[in-house]
Amino acid sequence: MIGPYKRSKFLAEQVAIEAAQTGMHVVVVNPTTPVGERDLKPTPTGRIIVDFLKKKFPAYVDTGLNLVDATECARGHIAALEKGRSGERYILGGENLTLKQILDRLATYTGLPSPTLRVPHFVALGAAVVDELWTGRIRGKEPRATVDAVRMGRKKMFVTSTKAETELGWKVVPVDGALRRAVDWYRVHGYA
Numbered sequence: 559m560i561g562p563y564k565r566s567k568f569l570a571e572q573v574a575i576e577a578a579q580t581g582m583h584v585v586v587v588n589p590t591t592p593v594g595e596r597d598l599k600p601t602p603t604g605r606i607i608v609d610f611l612k613k614k615f616p617a618y619v620d621t622g623l624n625l626v627d628a629t630e631c632a633r634g635h636i637a638a639l640e641k642g643r644s645g646e647r648y649i650l651g652g653e654n655l656t657l658k659q660i661l662d663r664l665a666t667y668t669g670l671p672s673p674t675l676r677v678p679h680f681v682a683l684g685a686a687v688v689d690e691l692w693t694g695r696i697r698g699k700e701p702r703a704t705v706d707a708v709r710m711g712r713k714k715m716f717v718t719s720t721k722a723e724t725e726l727g728w729k730v731v732p733v734d735g736a737l738r739r740a741v742d743w744y745r746v747h748g749y750a
Contacts (some may be wrong), residue, residue: 561706562597571647578645585642587635588716590651594628594736595635596742607740609702611750617675617684618657622714625651626659627736630729637726653733654716660737667738672740677715682708 571586576582597604603625609615634650642648655663658676665672684706689701722728744750 560710563706575645575647579647583644585638585644586647587638587642587649587722588649589631589634590624590649590715592628592631593733593740595739597628597740600744600749604740604744605702605707606660606739607664607737608660608744610670611668611741611744613670614675614702614705614750615661615673617673617677618661619658619679619708619711620658620725621652622656622659623718624632624651624715624717625733625736626650627731629736630731634726634728635680637728638717638722639724643725646725646727648722648730649719650722650728651717651719654714655733656714657711661736662736663737664741667741677707679712681720682711715734 560681571588574584574586591603592601593607598599600608603623606615630652631650634648638648659673661672664670681704682703686701686703686705689703690705693699693701719728719730724728
Protein backbone atom coordinates (compact mmCIF):
# COMPACT_ATOMS: atom_id res chain seq x y z
CA MET A 559 0.00 0.00 0.00
CA ILE A 560 1.51 3.29 -1.08
CA GLY A 561 0.82 6.16 1.28
CA PRO A 562 -1.26 6.53 4.44
CA TYR A 563 -4.54 7.10 2.57
CA LYS A 564 -4.36 3.78 0.72
CA ARG A 565 -3.22 1.96 3.86
CA SER A 566 -6.11 3.41 5.88
CA LYS A 567 -8.63 2.23 3.29
CA PHE A 568 -7.10 -1.24 3.28
CA LEU A 569 -7.14 -1.45 7.08
CA ALA A 570 -10.76 -0.25 7.23
CA GLU A 571 -11.70 -2.93 4.71
CA GLN A 572 -10.05 -5.56 6.89
CA VAL A 573 -12.14 -4.42 9.87
CA ALA A 574 -15.29 -4.66 7.73
CA ILE A 575 -14.42 -8.17 6.56
CA GLU A 576 -13.68 -9.25 10.14
CA ALA A 577 -17.10 -7.88 11.17
CA ALA A 578 -18.72 -10.00 8.43
CA GLN A 579 -16.90 -13.05 9.78
CA THR A 580 -18.51 -12.46 13.18
CA GLY A 581 -21.99 -12.51 11.64
CA MET A 582 -22.63 -8.86 10.78
CA HIS A 583 -24.09 -8.22 7.34
CA VAL A 584 -21.24 -6.37 5.62
CA VAL A 585 -20.67 -5.92 1.90
CA VAL A 586 -17.57 -4.08 0.69
CA VAL A 587 -17.50 -2.07 -2.51
CA ASN A 588 -14.26 -0.90 -4.08
CA PRO A 589 -14.96 1.97 -6.48
CA THR A 590 -12.04 2.52 -8.81
CA THR A 591 -11.51 6.17 -9.77
CA PRO A 592 -14.84 8.02 -9.71
CA VAL A 593 -15.28 10.99 -12.00
CA GLY A 594 -18.19 13.36 -12.50
CA GLU A 595 -19.73 16.65 -11.49
CA ARG A 596 -19.93 18.16 -7.98
CA ASP A 597 -16.38 17.20 -7.04
CA LEU A 598 -15.97 20.19 -4.73
CA LYS A 599 -12.46 19.80 -3.32
CA PRO A 600 -11.56 18.48 -6.05
CA THR A 601 -10.33 14.93 -5.59
CA PRO A 602 -7.08 13.88 -7.31
CA THR A 603 -9.13 12.76 -10.33
CA GLY A 604 -10.97 16.05 -10.45
CA ARG A 605 -7.63 17.81 -10.08
CA ILE A 606 -6.48 16.19 -13.33
CA ILE A 607 -9.46 17.75 -15.08
CA VAL A 608 -9.08 21.16 -13.44
CA ASP A 609 -5.34 21.29 -14.17
CA PHE A 610 -6.05 20.32 -17.77
CA LEU A 611 -8.66 23.09 -18.07
CA LYS A 612 -6.21 25.60 -16.58
CA LYS A 613 -3.54 24.46 -19.06
CA LYS A 614 -1.34 23.27 -16.18
CA PHE A 615 -0.72 19.85 -17.67
CA PRO A 616 2.44 20.32 -19.76
CA ALA A 617 3.43 16.64 -19.76
CA TYR A 618 2.24 13.22 -18.70
CA VAL A 619 3.65 9.95 -17.41
CA ASP A 620 2.94 6.47 -18.71
CA THR A 621 0.31 5.34 -16.24
CA GLY A 622 -3.28 4.23 -16.32
CA LEU A 623 -6.44 4.39 -14.27
CA ASN A 624 -9.81 2.73 -14.28
CA LEU A 625 -12.32 5.58 -14.43
CA VAL A 626 -15.90 5.03 -13.30
CA ASP A 627 -18.85 7.39 -13.63
CA ALA A 628 -19.60 8.64 -10.10
CA THR A 629 -23.36 8.45 -10.71
CA GLU A 630 -23.07 4.81 -11.79
CA CYS A 631 -20.85 4.20 -8.77
CA ALA A 632 -23.66 5.39 -6.47
CA ARG A 633 -26.01 2.96 -8.20
CA GLY A 634 -23.44 0.22 -7.61
CA HIS A 635 -23.46 0.96 -3.89
CA ILE A 636 -27.23 0.50 -3.82
CA ALA A 637 -26.97 -2.75 -5.82
CA ALA A 638 -24.36 -4.02 -3.34
CA LEU A 639 -26.70 -3.20 -0.45
CA GLU A 640 -29.60 -5.01 -2.11
CA LYS A 641 -27.83 -7.96 -3.80
CA GLY A 642 -24.32 -8.26 -2.36
CA ARG A 643 -23.24 -11.28 -0.35
CA SER A 644 -22.05 -10.58 3.15
CA GLY A 645 -18.29 -10.71 3.54
CA GLU A 646 -17.69 -10.20 -0.18
CA ARG A 647 -15.93 -7.37 -2.01
CA TYR A 648 -17.04 -5.95 -5.33
CA ILE A 649 -14.98 -3.76 -7.65
CA LEU A 650 -17.11 -1.00 -9.17
CA GLY A 651 -15.07 -0.11 -12.21
CA GLY A 652 -15.47 1.51 -15.56
CA GLU A 653 -12.98 2.00 -18.37
CA ASN A 654 -9.28 1.19 -18.21
CA LEU A 655 -7.55 4.20 -19.75
CA THR A 656 -3.99 5.44 -19.89
CA LEU A 657 -3.42 8.96 -18.62
CA LYS A 658 -2.70 10.00 -22.21
CA GLN A 659 -6.07 8.59 -23.35
CA ILE A 660 -7.83 10.54 -20.59
CA LEU A 661 -6.06 13.76 -21.59
CA ASP A 662 -6.84 13.16 -25.26
CA ARG A 663 -10.53 12.73 -24.43
CA LEU A 664 -10.48 15.95 -22.41
CA ALA A 665 -8.87 17.67 -25.41
CA THR A 666 -11.68 16.43 -27.64
CA TYR A 667 -14.37 17.73 -25.27
CA THR A 668 -12.74 21.09 -24.58
CA GLY A 669 -10.80 22.00 -27.72
CA LEU A 670 -7.70 22.47 -25.57
CA PRO A 671 -4.46 20.77 -26.61
CA SER A 672 -3.46 17.48 -25.02
CA PRO A 673 0.15 17.34 -23.82
CA THR A 674 2.52 15.52 -26.14
CA LEU A 675 5.55 15.32 -23.87
CA ARG A 676 5.83 12.06 -21.95
CA VAL A 677 8.23 12.24 -19.03
CA PRO A 678 9.89 9.28 -17.35
CA HIS A 679 8.74 8.41 -13.85
CA PHE A 680 12.05 9.44 -12.28
CA VAL A 681 11.58 12.98 -13.66
CA ALA A 682 8.01 13.11 -12.33
CA LEU A 683 9.25 11.80 -8.97
CA GLY A 684 11.87 14.56 -8.78
CA ALA A 685 9.24 17.17 -9.63
CA ALA A 686 6.96 15.75 -6.93
CA VAL A 687 9.71 15.96 -4.30
CA VAL A 688 10.28 19.61 -5.18
CA ASP A 689 6.54 20.34 -5.31
CA GLU A 690 5.90 18.76 -1.90
CA LEU A 691 8.79 20.71 -0.40
CA TRP A 692 8.12 24.08 -2.06
CA THR A 693 4.33 24.13 -2.37
CA GLY A 694 3.47 21.86 0.55
CA ARG A 695 5.95 22.66 3.29
CA ILE A 696 7.23 26.12 2.46
CA ARG A 697 4.09 27.72 0.98
CA GLY A 698 1.61 25.64 3.03
CA LYS A 699 -0.56 24.77 0.02
CA GLU A 700 -1.57 21.46 -1.51
CA PRO A 701 1.06 20.25 -4.00
CA ARG A 702 -0.09 19.42 -7.52
CA ALA A 703 2.06 16.30 -7.59
CA THR A 704 2.85 14.15 -4.60
CA VAL A 705 5.52 11.52 -4.20
CA ASP A 706 2.87 8.93 -3.29
CA ALA A 707 0.84 9.71 -6.42
CA VAL A 708 3.90 9.39 -8.66
CA ARG A 709 4.91 6.15 -6.95
CA MET A 710 1.40 4.75 -7.53
CA GLY A 711 1.61 5.91 -11.13
CA ARG A 712 4.45 3.50 -11.84
CA LYS A 713 1.77 0.84 -12.16
CA LYS A 714 -1.27 0.95 -14.41
CA MET A 715 -4.25 0.52 -12.11
CA PHE A 716 -6.42 -1.48 -14.49
CA VAL A 717 -9.11 -3.79 -13.12
CA THR A 718 -12.12 -5.85 -14.07
CA SER A 719 -15.57 -5.70 -12.50
CA THR A 720 -16.64 -9.18 -13.58
CA LYS A 721 -17.73 -10.25 -10.10
CA ALA A 722 -19.91 -7.14 -9.66
CA GLU A 723 -21.34 -7.65 -13.14
CA THR A 724 -22.23 -11.26 -12.39
CA GLU A 725 -23.56 -10.87 -8.84
CA LEU A 726 -24.85 -7.28 -8.67
CA GLY A 727 -25.93 -6.63 -12.25
CA TRP A 728 -23.21 -3.96 -12.51
CA LYS A 729 -22.76 -2.57 -16.00
CA VAL A 730 -19.53 -0.99 -17.15
CA VAL A 731 -20.47 2.17 -19.03
CA PRO A 732 -18.26 4.50 -21.06
CA VAL A 733 -16.88 7.31 -18.92
CA ASP A 734 -17.25 9.99 -21.62
CA GLY A 735 -20.49 11.37 -20.18
CA ALA A 736 -19.00 11.69 -16.71
CA LEU A 737 -15.89 13.44 -18.04
CA ARG A 738 -18.02 15.88 -20.03
CA ARG A 739 -20.27 16.58 -17.03
CA ALA A 740 -17.20 17.19 -14.87
CA VAL A 741 -15.68 19.58 -17.43
CA ASP A 742 -18.95 21.51 -17.70
CA TRP A 743 -19.42 21.63 -13.91
CA TYR A 744 -15.88 22.87 -13.24
CA ARG A 745 -16.26 25.58 -15.87
CA VAL A 746 -19.66 26.75 -14.63
CA HIS A 747 -18.44 26.87 -11.02
CA GLY A 748 -15.27 28.86 -11.72
CA TYR A 749 -12.62 26.19 -11.21
CA ALA A 750 -11.11 26.91 -14.60
